[in-house]
Amino acid sequence: xxxxxxxxxxxxxxxxxxxxxxxxxxxxxxxxxxxxxxxxxxxxxxxxxxxxxxxxxxxxxxxxxxxxxxxxxxxxxxxxxxxxxxxxxxxxxxxxxxxxxxxxxxxxxxxxxxxxxxxxxxxxxxxxxxxxxxxxxxxxxxxxxxxxxxxxxxxxxxxxxxxxxxxxxxxxxxxx
Numbered sequence: 001x002x003x004x005x006x007x008x009x010x011x012x013x014x015x016x017x018x019x020x021x022x023x024x025x026x027x028x029x030x031x032x033x034x035x036x037x038x039x040x041x042x043x044x045x046x047x048x049x050x051x052x053x054x055x056x057x058x059x060x061x062x063x064x065x066x067x068x069x070x071x072x073x074x075x076x077x078x079x080x081x082x083x084x085x086x087x088x089x090x091x092x093x094x095x096x097x098x099x100x101x102x103x104x105x106x107x108x109x110x111x112x113x114x115x116x117x118x119x120x121x122x123x124x125x126x127x128x129x130x131x132x133x134x135x136x137x138x139x140x141x142x143x144x145x146x147x148x149x150x151x152x153x154x155x156x157x158x159x160x161x162x163x164x165x166x167x168x169x170x171x172x173x174x175x176x
Contacts, residue, residue, distance in 0.1 A: 025171035075108035
């Protein structure tokens with residue numbers, strides 16, 4: 001009977017340790033994902049990306065640039081928050097943290113690229129004749145450069161997704 005009690009006690013301690021570790025991993029994953037903040041920046045109806053597009057449509061380039069500054073602050077806050085996370089003893093935690101930082105930095109770089117595009121729009125607005133043609137060609141070049149930034153985001157997202165999958169498997173979490 002005493003052996004049975006010890007076995008039950010051992011099992012209870014093991015299960016409670018496992019469930020605490022699993023909860024810690026789930027909390028870490030939630031902090032890494034930042035879904036609410038990112039969706040507010042990028043796709044929310046009143047988010048900064050939506051406001052920036054509204055200003056661009058209105059040709060209010062100064063306000064659009066101001067929104068880009070706001071986006072930079074928003075992305076910096078997300079990145080800083082993730083940088084402060086301590087994966088401690090979570091299996092694959094450090095890898096997940098680093099790929100998340102890389103992903104959010106690539107998103108930030110893509111969205112801050114708008115500064116160059118907006119500056120070019122201002123230049124185009126004031127150009128005439130041959131200068132206008134040159135400035136329009138430059139806008140096309142900026143679009144090609146932006147495509148490379150999208151490729152960087154796609155690659156960073158792939159690495160982040162792989163790290164998330166490995167983290168979930170290593171910590172016995174359901175996919176997020």
